[in-house]
Amino acid sequence: MTTLTWTSDEIMTVTAARSLRDGMSCFVGIGLPSTAANVASRTHAPDLWMIYESGTLGASPDRLPLSIGDGILAETADTVVSVPEVFNYWLQAGRIDVGFLGAAQIDRYGNINTTVIGDYDDPKVRLPGAGGAPEIAASCREVIVIMRHSRRAFVDKVDFITSVGHGAGPGDRERLGLTGAGPVRIITDLGVLEPDPITRELTLVGVHPGVEVADVRAATGWDLRVAEDPRRTPEPSGAELSVLRSLTGTART
């Protein structure tokens, strides 16, 4: 369809970055979400207000932070608060527009697993665990997830619900007392998924250039619903790519 002058990770990150609107407050997870948020703040969203769970509010790092506690975050933040304060006064109080998360596994209803693959008491793979994700997924006004697409990652039912997406379907978030809207978009290296407005089941609404719907279905561990006319993701612009590459280049140094 087009000569790929960018990688699938790059279009994933750029597309995720575009999901962040200028002026939003964004609770940023480390890794892919942090990269995408930093691309956004350097392109269309200069007033994106980034919060990291280490307590740095309004950070504007001049390179990619290597962890949620990177010193560059404290040096460039509007203010640094304690960890209880960022979770209680900011996240729990419902002040954050968007929570930006990664995941090891996600299921049909956008529930997220970052705890174990396999049985909890006898896991095949022990993952890092919850971190801030359960409450980010619960309390941010909306959640955006960025992760690579594969049948092992996109499963019918996650092995462990670390963070609740849309539970088992409509009404579950309300029943559980979760104040935010939950995952509104999942951006992968193949395309974009959004929950169906009625059933809350994740639905393919966009595919990246060079990707066919069949590719996405093949990389998804359940019978993936597809929107009537999935949108073709606009290609990354030269400006977006150059920002992204300078950031990841920096991070690799």
Next chain:
Amino acid sequence: MTTLTWTSDEIMTVTAARSLRDGMSCFVGIGLPSTAANVASRTHAPDLWMIYESGTLGASPDRLPLSIGDGILAETADTVVSVPEVFNYWLQAGRIDVGFLGAAQIDRYGNINTTVIGDYDDPKVRLPGAGGAPEIAASCREVIVIMRHSRRAFVDKVDFITSVGHGAGPGDRERLGLTGAGPVRIITDLGVLEPDPITRELTLVGVHPGVEVADVRAATGWDLRVAEDPRRTPEPSGAELSVLRSLTGTART
């Protein structure tokens, strides 16, 4: 008995100051307690660690603070913390050796009233209210009260229990879940009262020079118990008086 070269307020304050041991942490109420604590820190207790409820920890003001939020406290403190932190992390956590309080009324069991004289819903006199006192009286390891002696102030039963002393007698503090020992000494302009070890009833254990036991009984609104051999308060030393007078002189400027 002796020529009074000091006032009854002065011996009250000096005697109260002597009750504070060096190295103690002391939660200081404003007014008479603050004056006495500052005398102590300038005489026998240079390492008295004074906490004011405004959040100043380890204050060492070079003049008497005029309120619990006087700027001199912040300028001389080891650190200044928020009000929730001083109450939760310091007072409630049981870290304070002695709470040093004043009162408008106190009763036979050391219960304190700083709220109203008369009926709560139709008071004769509306007093300032609780402030930090209820939890200071509950959570400090011990409480010392300093107040002027009169039949209106020393009553059989306070009109309103703002801060619990020994409740209605033995075992009440334990029943109420209060962690500290409660009032261990009341220092007045006439003498010194302490709770009876068994009955918890306030008992006259000391009288100031020039004061007779009968004077104290006459100024007390219940049939005051008196220790077998009440101690005669040692006179204020010249050093104590000069420190006190320089402090109150400063405060009056």
Next chain:
Amino acid sequence: MAVPLNEAVGQLVHDGDTVALEGFTHLIPVAAGHEIIRQGLRDLTLVRMTPDIVYDQLIGAGCARKLVFSWGGNPGVGSLHRFRDAVTRSWPVPLEIEEHSHAGMANRYVAGASGLPFAVLRGYSGTDLVGNNPHIKTITCPFTGQELAAVPALNPDVTIIHAQRADTAGNVQLWGITGIQKEAAMAADRVLVTVEEVVEELEPVPGQVVLPARVVDAVSVVPGGAAPSYAHGYYERDNSAYKDWDAVGRDREAFGAWLAELTGSTGPDTSSTSDPEPVGKGA
């Protein structure tokens, strides 16, 4: 972002609101309190841990129908006589009171700032505050069975504080004794901050609290806006003004003269000119 104080009060404070003007001896938002009096706001539920003379003035001016507090007095001087007059003789209007301890109020603000409906503390046990305040309940620890006090979150409609500085983006910086201001502001629906000055960039100061612009609805530049209390690094407390208030507050007539001067000398026109929406405002 900075707006004149009369506009900010006009936009953010309405009759019947629950309003906290917080400060712990330091940085009392006195000028904002006086603007509330000038605009003739009514039926306010006033909230503060340590209501002092500006609350005495608001109460005496008839702005409040209720006071939520933990210690009311003229610090270093004595009682609040307008407050007493309202409580004991309903003058100029009856004043309902809801009383807590400092620990209770502080934790109520913390719960409010945290998006929780209530706070837990070791407190109140055995005191007569419990019987006279239905908002103090007990709760049982689900792990140890211990009984503790529970108090409801405090979420003012408006919190007003005074701070040393803001930057042009509306980030607010205060230092010295910072009290309960952060929690009171973050617990509120709307936040008004009066400041000594607006600067290009906030130079970090040890002991500072920074309130990000995101939680601040309006900044008004009011140099001296905390007087007669003090602003650490800017001016000292005017202790004589607190002493002088005692005589004024004791006497309804003297207070009336004071009130006439406050509302008359600045002129009611000032506020009405710059506050084009009279909706929800009292006389």
Next chain:
Amino acid sequence: MAVPLNEAVGQLVHDGDTVALEGFTHLIPVAAGHEIIRQGLRDLTLVRMTPDIVYDQLIGAGCARKLVFSWGGNPGVGSLHRFRDAVTRSWPVPLEIEEHSHAGMANRYVAGASGLPFAVLRGYSGTDLVGNNPHIKTITCPFTGQELAAVPALNPDVTIIHAQRADTAGNVQLWGITGIQKEAAMAADRVLVTVEEVVEELEPVPGQVVLPARVVDAVSVVPGGAAPSYAHGYYERDNSAYKDWDAVGRDREAFGAWLAELTGSTGPDTSSTSDPEPVGKGA
């Protein structure tokens, strides 16, 4: 007040203790963790929100029987392989785990520091953490009827943190990202702080947290004691050391060599000489 690190660990940390070595990427008390390994402590319940490579090392060395945590990983690199090996293959000893979210752990420390038996938060609801951790319960708001999560207070026997400075009186000062250190320290029975340096007087620094000497049991001067993490204002993070750990941690043999070097090169004599009380210490 400053005591050598081996003496401080010898006096304050005992077999079977619950020990929190806290830090949020910044100021990780690595040197203290290594001293625990050198002293051969056993059966520890290790607590930390973000266990990283020094916890991987403690676990691999067999010091721990339980880990209480909310996120375990090598930040910016990947997994903790000694931790995985202990959880999935009980090597070198079985490791029990108790898992929370960050919000839960942070509030557990806050409750611990506040002398409360439990904390309340909006959290955990609907997650599988609830079913796998009996320490997460629900509690009902006595005012609104809302259901919220309750977690028990966390009160370590010992908390160890690293800070930039202490003064000669033992007051501790840290700044930059200060994370959960204040709460972790104030929740503990005993507190050990390693510092970059001791100074006559603590010059105030913006963003500082000061821990008064009263809550600190021992200060040990260990320049570089947070490496390979960083100490804001003193040294940068050694990112290559974190990457290099991945290969060591993956392999039991490589880890064994690393462990031999740690315990051998400094020599077991160092700790035994200066730790005259072997009571309660492991081999």
